[in-house]
Amino acid sequence: MSVTAAEQAYRDHWARLLALLTAELRDLDLAEEALQDAFAAAVAAWSPEPPGNPPAWLLTAARRRALDRLRHGALAARKLPLLIVDDPDPPSVIPDERLRLIFTCCHPALSMDARVALTLRCVGGLTTREIARMFLVSEATMAARITRAKKKIAQAGIPYRVPAGPELAERRDGVLATVYLIFTEGYAATGGDRLIRADLAAEAVALGRMLRELLPADPEVDGLLALMLCHHARRDARLGPSGELVRLPEQDRSRWHREEIREALSLLAAVPGREGRAPEHAEGGSGGDRFPGPYLLQAAIAAEHATAVRAQDTDWPAIARLYGELERLTGSAVVRLNRAVAVAEASGPEAGLELLGGLDRALGRHHLLHATRAEFLRRLGREREALDAYGRALEVVGTDPERTFLLSRRADLSVR
Template identity: 50%
Template sequence: MPHAAAVVEHHTGAHGHLDPAGGMHAAERDGRRSRVDGLRHGAPGRDGPGPAPTVSTSDDALAEAWRAHWSRLIGLLIGQFARPDLAEDAVSDAFESAARHWPVDGVPHNTGAWLLTAARRKVLDRLRSEAVARRKEPLMVVDDEMRAAAAAVVDPGAHVADERLRLIFACCHPAIAPDDRVALTLRFVVGLTTTEIGRLLLVQESTMAARLTRAKKRLASSGIPFATPAAARLDERLDVVATVVYLAFTSGYHPGVGEEPLRVDLGDEAIRLLRVLDSLLPDRAVVRSLLALLLLQHSRRDTRLDSTGALVLLPDQDRTRWHRDEIAEGVALLESLQRPSPADAAPPPSAHPTERSSARPTEPSATRAVEPSPARPVEPSSARRAGPSSARSAEPSSVGPAETSSTQAGHQTRLAAEYRLQALIAAEHATAPTAADTRWSVIADLYARLEALTGSPVVRLARAVAVAEADGPEAGLQLLDGLDDALPRHHRVPAVRAELLLRAGHRSGAADSYRAALALVTNPTERTHLETRLSEAEA
């Protein structure tokens, strides 16, 4: 991306034996999944980067079916057969079969039912093969029992919301290691590839592959019930569930993950799931804080790309096209969570820009280039460490976030405090009448509090951008010290440094940093932006 703000904004089997993680040789499984994962981009069978081919009606239907039914089908099959390894492979097989048959036979009227039938047959075939290989059960007994069980699977169009939420809660079961829960959910519920999950969580691909394999084995062997826990037990998993919903949203606005610059449907789904959670668990601060954050972020979705698909920075976005109803709802949620406290740096900004006119930054021209991170939510410590059970070094009160007014004692968690601070930052951007009216000193202070709470280097990177806006590029550059070691292979660190060096007049150093960022970036849209900025630095 062309400016520092945008950088932060976008934000095995062997020897013929069955592989417990996937039921086939790893190379065969990974190659097939690579092809099938292309369905998420509307181009079945596409491997690697590059422009998408012309998409036919059947291709459109496949892409839409992937987004609508991937997680639902996996959830249905896991619930019926308790074999997550077989469920994932069977659903992938079903989509690959659809890619072969639909262009020839036509798109079925009920794509979900077609895919469920195909996936169910795959599971039955595998179960029968395993039983025969073990020579423990007669073939016909397996056939009769498995087909009778499969017939009880409901149509994927029924109880959609419940099925997806059940899958999330199953993936977030305490029996699964904290580091594995988020990764497993992003794979099963969102359909991200191993590579994409690794990039999103800043983990090497090989490590992430091992983590996913371990999680699937644990899910299959532990007898985890595929159901929403009783109300009395929901709160035990709430922070993890919130984290995976947060990261699902983030993956839709994170150019470093996948080829698509934006996935608006993931944002829509994350917000929908939070509303379902809020209905199940009213007045939970972590749910309300996260819902406020996502509404404020999502409100700008129609202005983030131009007509050519290029990213549009916050200062250049048409604010008249922002969804003001969502901004107002997000601000109202923040106000409902707030208790008056002298420790708060600033109250939630008004949803009406005219009420903010007296708060103007001293350097309005600086806001042209840099936006801290409202398009990619700042990574919370629970996401950074892949689980809310991670060690945390400070209590929320140590940095002064307002307490919730919820009557549910004990539900103001550290994660809720993190999300609330992020939502306050997003609200500052969403309610500023113009880019020049952005209160960068307030934003920098909020980031300082968030960094004190989380210790996250990602938060420090965003804080450096805000400080650069408030106090100049040299002040921001000082905060970047040490981040290269803390965030190795993270292209946003050299990209932010390049932008701040350029603004400080150090063109040669800026060009070097842009080259370093280009060596690390993977998203084509973001690469184009960085190449443009490098050319400008070299001019």
């Protein structure tokens, strides 16, 4: 059994096993440490072939290691608070321990940054280093933040359960934001040799489906799932044969997963007031009354791309209008950056470049700001400025495929 196979088991089973162990042990920290020990043991023990049931092997090994830890630290353990685990959920509740875990990690007693970081670690299975890169902080800082969050969960007596009624509504926004961040890291990794982590994106989509079962009449939950499906549907076309980045206009659209796009469109069509209307054909253009929240707006934008038969058929003016509405709703610098791209396609690079003004304070460490500016300058014939912008993007880019792409764009400009 190779490390690669153990890594595959980690991707496939980490979140569910951690959730099961947390429910049994009532100690998130102990559950995570025991499961990490089990995966480390698997690397050495699964040779030359893995066991017939890898998750069962891992769960058994983790339970043994947890028991060993409890025996060695019995006195200290008696002094520590444990998670409050309710009686088993009634049959009407979705039987997936990951939901308990994500709602526990997203409790409002924790700061939003702590909620997101802890969920990315426990549910998304990201390493502390990967999460630190996402938050633009050191690994030590992020490790301390995650540790404090786990301690607060136990010390504050935060229940390990899926909430109900008003409490469920109160927690909804944080959970949706966290699921989308997990998806985003899978769709476009912040660092490493892979741009796409399809397994992580698929995990987020699965969580979105569970949330929709839990909140079946919530338009924003529908919007989040539709948004993720539209993006995830393009996964096979986003990289070339050698793992190189393929931009949206050059993608082979026959490789898009059309069944996922159809599912996303059906979710959008089911939103009250939108029956039978595709996003690209909505009247008025602003989208404010038809898209009550940011996820529905983003899903409508993604659907515009997904339903364009060819790149040249994309309705960029409609996308620019939707991004304008989203920016008014959120005030997000990232949304302004995306709006600038749409405006540049609809009205020319000069208009897009103007919208980038003032974004360096918020996005100066984000390579996409500098890369976008470089592309606009390139189209305007301002090649020396474009070269400088490519250089700044290369200083902060995180993944190898994006670095390779930026180097090729800069080299192409340099030899002209």
